[in-house]
Amino acid sequence: MLNQESNSGEDEEYGIKPVKENPRFLGSCRFKLGLIMFLANLVLYLNRVNINMTVVCMLDVIEISDDVTMVTDANYYNRTIIQGNSSILTSLPLGESDEITYRNGTTVQPAPYNKSRNNLTESRHRHKFQWSKSEISHILSAYYYGCLLTQIPSGNLARRFGGKHVITTCCIFTIISTILTPMAASHSATLLFFVRFLLGIAGGLFAPATYVLIVNWTTATERASILGLAAAGQPVGIVISFISSGFFCSLGWFTVFYIHGSITCIFLFLWMYEIYNTPSQHPRIQQAELNYLTQRYGQTTDSVKKETPKTPWKQIFLSKALWAVVLAHIAYIWSYYTFIINIPMFMKEVYEFVIEKNGILSALPYLFSMFSLISVGSLSALIIQKGWLSLKMTRKLFAGLGLCGTSICLISAGHVQYEQRYIAVVIICISCIFSSLTFGGILPSYADFAGKLSGTVFAIGNTFGMAIVIPSALLAGLLTPNGLQEEWQRVFYVAAGLNVVSTFVFVAFGKSSLQEWAVAPKDNIEMCELNGSVSMLHEEERENKTELETLSVTLKLK
Numbered sequence: 001m002l003n004q005e006s007n008s009g010e011d012e013e014y015g016i017k018p019v020k021e022n023p024r025f026l027g028s029c030r031f032k033l034g035l036i037m038f039l040a041n042l043v044l045y046l047n048r049v050n051i052n053m054t055v056v057c058m059l060d061v062i063e064i065s066d067d068v069t070m071v072t073d074a075n076y077y078n079r080t081i082i083q084g085n086s087s088i089l090t091s092l093p094l095g096e097s098d099e100i101t102y103r104n105g106t107t108v109q110p111a112p113y114n115k116s117r118n119n120l121t122e123s124r125h126r127h128k129f130q131w132s133k134s135e136i137s138h139i140l141s142a143y144y145y146g147c148l149l150t151q152i153p154s155g156n157l158a159r160r161f162g163g164k165h166v167i168t169t170c171c172i173f174t175i176i177s178t179i180l181t182p183m184a185a186s187h188s189a190t191l192l193f194f195v196r197f198l199l200g201i202a203g204g205l206f207a208p209a210t211y212v213l214i215v216n217w218t219t220a221t222e223r224a225s226i227l228g229l230a231a232a233g234q235p236v237g238i239v240i241s242f243i244s245s246g247f248f249c250s251l252g253w254f255t256v257f258y259i260h261g262s263i264t265c266i267f268l269f270l271w272m273y274e275i276y277n278t279p280s281q282h283p284r285i286q287q288a289e290l291n292y293l294t295q296r297y298g299q300t301t302d303s304v305k306k307e308t309p310k311t312p313w314k315q316i317f318l319s320k321a322l323w324a325v326v327l328a329h330i331a332y333i334w335s336y337y338t339f340i341i342n343i344p345m346f347m348k349e350v351y352e353f354v355i356e357k358n359g360i361l362s363a364l365p366y367l368f369s370m371f372s373l374i375s376v377g378s379l380s381a382l383i384i385q386k387g388w389l390s391l392k393m394t395r396k397l398f399a400g401l402g403l404c405g406t407s408i409c410l411i412s413a414g415h416v417q418y419e420q421r422y423i424a425v426v427i428i429c430i431s432c433i434f435s436s437l438t439f440g441g442i443l444p445s446y447a448d449f450a451g452k453l454s455g456t457v458f459a460i461g462n463t464f465g466m467a468i469v470i471p472s473a474l475l476a477g478l479l480t481p482n483g484l485q486e487e488w489q490r491v492f493y494v495a496a497g498l499n500v501v502s503t504f505v506f507v508a509f510g511k512s513s514l515q516e517w518a519v520a521p522k523d524n525i526e527m528c529e530l531n532g533s534v535s536m537l538h539e540e541e542r543e544n545k546t547e548l549e550t551l552s553v554t555l556k557l558k
C-alpha cells in the first residue's frame with residue numbers, strides 16, 4: 001500500500017478515501033496563506049539583497065563632472081567611472097598613481113587629498129568606507145554562510161513547534177540584523193560581516209518552515225500552486241529591493257536598512273494575526289474548508305504535538321527517493337544562481353551590456369519568473385485534478401522540462417553572436433520560465449514521499465543546494481579568467497551537464513508515494529489495523545461466496 005503510486009496522491013497513500021468536497025480555493029484560508037507567504041518571500045528578499053545595491057552607495061566617493069572620462073588606479077579594483085548625469089569615482093582617497101583623463105586628452109595626476117583640483121567639481125560624502133575587493137566579497141557572502149547552519153534545525157523545529165513560530169523568529173532576527181547594519185558598518189567591516197551572518201542564520205530558518213506550513217495546509221494537487229505563489233515573492237522582492245535601494249540612497253545609504261527593517265516589522269504583525277500552524281488551530285476558517293483539510297487522513301492535520309516521534313535519520317539518508325530529489329534540487333540551484341550571479345557579468349563582458357544601468361533589462365527576467373511561478377503551480381494542479389497524468393508522471397515531467405529546458409537556454413545564450421545580443425536577453429527570460437517548472441516537479445516531491453517529515457528532508461536538500469552556491473560562483477570565476485565567450489560557454493556546459501544527469505536520476509529513482517520510514521509508528525499501527533480489517537472483510541466475503549456456491553450445488557443435485 002505504501003509503495004503504490006496513485007493519482008490521488010497522499011490522500012489514498014494513507015489508505016483513507018479522500019473527501020470529495022473541494023471548497024473554493026480563491027478567498028479560502030489556504031489561498032490567504034499563499035498570498036502572505038508571497039509577501040514573506042518579498043520582504044525577506046528585500047532585506048537579503050538590499051546590500052548588493054547599497055554597497056555602491058556605501059563606498060567612499062568623489063563626484064566628478066562629465067569632463068572626466070577615465071580613471072586608472074593600480075590599488076583599487078573598483079575605482080571606476082559610472083556614466084550618467086555625473087561621473088562617480090569610488091574607493092577614494094586618490095593615490096599618487098591615479099590618473100584622471102579628460103575628453104580633450106588632458107591628464108591630471110593628483111596627490112593624495114589633492115587640494116588644488118580646481119578643474120574638478122567634487123563633493124565628499126561622509127560616513128563612507130574604503131573596503132577592499134576581498135572585504136566586499138566576504139560581506140556579500142556572509143549571508144550564505146549563516147544560511148547553511150539553520151536549514152536542518154529549522155525543519156525539525158517547525159515539525160515540533162510549528163512553522164509559524166519558526167518564521168516569526170526568522171522575521172524578528174531579520175529586523176534586528178537589518179536595523180543594526182548601519183551601526184555595524186560604521187564600526188568595522190568585520191562587525192558588518194557578523195551582522196550579515198546573523199541575517200543568514202535567520203534566513204536559513206525560513207524555507208524549511210515554509211515547507212512544513214504549506215504541507216499542513218494543502219493537498220498533493222494544490223501544493224504546487226501554493227509553492228509557486230509563495231515563491232513568486234522572491235523575484236518581486238529582488239526588483240523592489242534594487243529600485244528602492246537606489247532611491248533611498250539619495251537620502252543617505254543608512255535609510256535603506258531602516259526603511260526595509262520597518263517594512264518587515266509591519267509585515268510581522270500581519271503574519272502573527274493571519275497565520276496558524278494548522279487548519280484546526282485557525283479560529284476564522286470555514287467549516288467546509290476545515291473538513292476538507294482535516295479529513296484527508298481520517299484525522300486532524302495538527303502535526304504540532306507535544307510528543308514528536310524521533311526522526312529516522314538512518315532510513316532517510318539511505319533513501320533513494322531522497323538523493324534523487326536532492327541531486328535535482330542541487331542542479332536547479334546551480335542553474336538558478338548561475339543566472340542570478342554570473343549572467344550580469346557574462347552580458348557585460350561578452351555583449352557589452354551594463355545590466356544594472358538598464359532598468360527594463362534588469363527587471364525583465366524577474367518579471368518573467370514571477371508570472372511563470374504563479375502559472376506553473378496552477379497548471380500542475382490542473383493536470384493532476386483532471387487525471388491527465390498521475391502525480392508521479394506530473395512531477396517527473398515538470399522536473400525534466402524545467403532542468404533540460406534551462407540547459408538548452410544556457411547553451412543557446414552562450415552561442416549568440418554579438419550582433420544578435422538582444423536575442424540573448426530573450427533567451428534569459430525564457431530560461432526563467434523553464435526554471436519555474438521545477439516548482440511543479442522537484443520541490444513538491446519532498447512532501448509526496450516524506451509526508452510529515454517533509455520539512456526535515458526539504459531542509460536536507462536545501463542545505464546541499466545553498467552549499468553549492470559559493471563553489472558554483474568560484475568555478476565560474478576560474479573558468480572565465482579573460483571574460484571571453486568561449487570561456488563562458490564552459491560555465492554553461494557544466495550547468496547544463498549537471499541538469500541532464502540529475503534529470504535521468506530523478507526520473508529513474510524519484511518517488512511520489514509515501515515511504516515506509518515517513519510513517520509514524522502510530523500511523524503505521526492504524527494502517528495495519530485498517531489493512532487487517534479490510535483483509536478480514538475480504539475473507540468473510542470469500543467464505544460467504546463459498547457457502548452460497550455449496551448451497552447452489554446441493555440444490556441442483558436435489
